[in-house]
Amino acid sequence: MKITASITYYYFFCFLLVILLISAKAIAEEGNGNAEQPAEVKKSDFPDGFLFGVSTSSYQIEGAILDDGKSLSNWDVFVRKRGSVNNGDTADIAADHYHRYLEDIEIIHSLGVDAYRFSISWARILPRGKLGDVNPAGIMFYNKIIDNLLIRGIKPFVTIHHYDFPQELLDRYGGWLSPFMQDDYVRFAETCFKYFGDRVRYWITMNEANLLSELAYEKGIYPPGHCSPPFGNCSAGNSDIEPLIAMHNMLLAHSKAVKLYREQFQHKQGGMMGVAVSAMMYEPLSDDELDKEAANRALAFSLAWGLDPLVYGDYPPEMRRYHGKELPTFTSEEKQLLSNSTDFIGLNHYATVYAKDCIYSNCMCSNTTCLPGENRAIKGFVSTITERDGVPIGEPTGMFQTFIVPRGIKEIVDYAKKRYPDKPVFIVENGYCPPWEHGEVDDLQHDTKRVEYHKAYIASLAQAIRDGADVRGYFIWTLMDAFVWSSGYDLKFGLYSFDRVTLNRIPRLSAKWYRDFLRKTSLKDLESRSAIPAINQDGLVPNVKHGSAEMA
Ligand code: BGC
Numbered sequence: 100m101k102i103t104a105s106i107t108y109y110y111f112f113c114f115l116l117v118i119l120l121i122s123a124k125a126i127a128e129e130g131n132g133n134a135e136q137p138a139e140v141k142k143s144d145f146p147d148g149f150l151f152g153v154s155t156s157s158y159q160i161e162g163a164i165l166d167d168g169k170s171l172s173n174w175d176v177f178v179r180k181r182g183s184v185n186n187g188d189t190a191d192i193a194a195d196h197y198h199r200y201l202e203d204i205e206i207i208h209s210l211g212v213d214a215y216r217f218s219i220s221w222a223r224i225l226p227r228g229k230l231g232d233v234n235p236a237g238i239m240f241y242n243k244i245i246d247n248l249l250i251r252g253i254k255p256f257v258t259i260h261h262y263d264f265p266q267e268l269l270d271r272y273g274g275w276l277s278p279f280m281q282d283d284y285v286r287f288a289e290t291c292f293k294y295f296g297d298r299v300r301y302w303i304t305m306n307e308a309n310l311l312s313e314l315a316y317e318k319g320i321y322p323p324g325h326c327s328p329p330f331g332n333c334s335a336g337n338s339d340i341e342p343l344i345a346m347h348n349m350l351l352a353h354s355k356a357v358k359l360y361r362e363q364f365q366h367k368q369g370g371m372m373g374v375a376v377s378a379m380m381y382e383p384l385s386d387d388e389l390d391k392e393a394a395n396r397a398l399a400f401s402l403a404w405g406l407d408p409l410v411y412g413d414y415p416p417e418m419r420r421y422h423g424k425e426l427p428t429f430t431s432e433e434k435q436l437l438s439n440s441t442d443f444i445g446l447n448h449y450a451t452v453y454a455k456d457c458i459y460s461n462c463m464c465s466n467t468t469c470l471p472g473e474n475r476a477i478k479g480f481v482s483t484i485t486e487r488d489g490v491p492i493g494e495p496t497g498m499f500q501t502f503i504v505p506r507g508i509k510e511i512v513d514y515a516k517k518r519y520p521d522k523p524v525f526i527v528e529n530g531y532c533p534p535w536e537h538g539e540v541d542d543l544q545h546d547t548k549r550v551e552y553h554k555a556y557i558a559s560l561a562q563a564i565r566d567g568a569d570v571r572g573y574f575i576w577t578l579m580d581a582f583v584w585s586s587g588y589d590l591k592f593g594l595y596s597f598d599r600v601t602l603n604r605i606p607r608l609s610a611k612w613y614r615d616f617l618r619k620t621s622l623k624d625l626e627s628r629s630a631i632p633a634i635n636q637d638g639l640v641p642n643v644k645h646g647s648a649e650m651a
Pocket of ligand 1: 156159306307310377447528576582583584592
């Protein structure tokens with residue numbers, strides 16, 4: 100009898116312990132903003148036809164900077180300026196994807212993704228911009244990529260311009276600061292449509308014009324390295340004005356390329372034209388109305404800066420209100436060209452921050468956690484802050500002001516749904532890089548944190564879709580570690596790492612997890628992937644017709 104009583108107490112005690120542990124876990128998760136996430140997310144939580152993929156960009160992985168007729172790009176030159184990139188890193192070799200593309204496509208295939216997002220190197224296919232000829236070797240390289248994806252049942256999702264362009268265009272007229280760049284870009288886009296458009300259904304005209312304008316012309320940390328105080332001390336530039344001019348030219352270039360595609364290619368090729376914008380989420384720092392307005396203003400000055408013109412034909416009213424005549428204007432003809440010039444919206448989402456008003460509050464920068472210039476129009480008079488009452492907004496990552504906040508992806512998608520209700524959304528970048536102090540090789544390879552990150556963000560996205568958002572795809576940034584611009588190789592976002600000496604690709608735990616998550620269940624899926632035709636010695640698939648253009 101006594102024994103039975105002790106066993107009962109024992110079980111009761113264990114039961115209590117389990118309950119306590121579960122509640123403690125729930126409380127801990129609530130602190131990190133994870134409370135709304137279901138424990139496990141499944142591929143079947145997403146609608147039919149939803150595209151899961153991985154993203155890369157040409158400059159970050161290709162290497163081969165002068166092979167087969169490619170010219171030097173703005174980045175090839177910039178990385179050689181002392182102090183421009185951590186550790187003096189360059190992308191001369193990067194992951195050598197130019198020579199290892201076939202192995203990489205095998206890896207992509209092995210993950211079981213539906214689509215692969217990559218970008219075209221402008222300097223590889225038009226080494227002298229519109230002044231010169233098309234480079235046949237460059238065209239051949241991307242034909243090989245596209246063909247080898249298609250025969251494996253993977254949809255090519257092509258970014259035309261992802262930060263890199265021929266240096267000659269910068270030397271000749273100053274790159275995106277000049278309206279001449281618009282026509283040069285249209286020639287580049289037209290070349291892509293002509294040679295690749297017969298097989299590409301998803302186009303992204305540009306990657307993050309909003310972030311590029313900021314980093315290249317306000318902070319001066321991307322080429323051409325322009326800035327002025329208090330944002331930085333560069334040898335040239337005006338941080339209050341130049342980002343607005345560069346953005347203006349990129350928006351017009353986008354709209355001209357889309358017009359060309361719609362008039363001359365879309366009816367035959369049947370693709371969709373979109374754009375990718377940097378999509379940081381802003382939450383008000385406090386319940387104060389001023390901070391709520393600051394969060395709305397920050398969203399208008401970042402996301403809507405890049406999207407309002409392409410949907411409604413003009414800059415956000417919030418920007419017009421706070422900017423003076425430094426914000427350029429569009430002619431009525433340009434407004435017409437811009438209106439509805441995107442078929443879908445691509446969001447690159449990494450960070451959620453708090454927004455604090457700087458119109459009525461003092462936002463003078465006095466410590467290293469704040470950014471200079473937040474009390475100026477170019478920043479929308481908003482200070483971005485990552486903790487509230489001493490509590491960080493989420494767990495840290497290796498990127499500045501970037502914390503793990505899964506609810507942010509739903510919030511930014513909800514914002515886009517409300518502001519652009521008719522536009523489908525693709526998340527074309529979302530990814531995690533560990534903080535520096537987690538740099539131990541084992542941790543990096545056994546990347547449980549990245550797995551948890553993607554599970555939580557994907558779950559939050561699934562909730563946005565259940566709540567009515569028209570989201571059609573999710574791409575992990577990135578397939579493998581890459582050259583991360585001014586951070587060089589210090590930031591590691593890859594599902595795969597690669598050995599910098601042997602260049603061997605090494606799967607991380609997260610690659611295995613993504614593969615399991617995407618595992619095909621229907622026989623039809625398996626069958627569509629089984630028959631992969633042989634390729635010839637040039638890496639091309641025999642009997643596939645390439646493009647509508649004759650080689651120059
Ligand atoms: C860019 C990528 C970059 C990533 C991580 C994104 O904004 O599109 O090229 O590697 O951020 O920094």
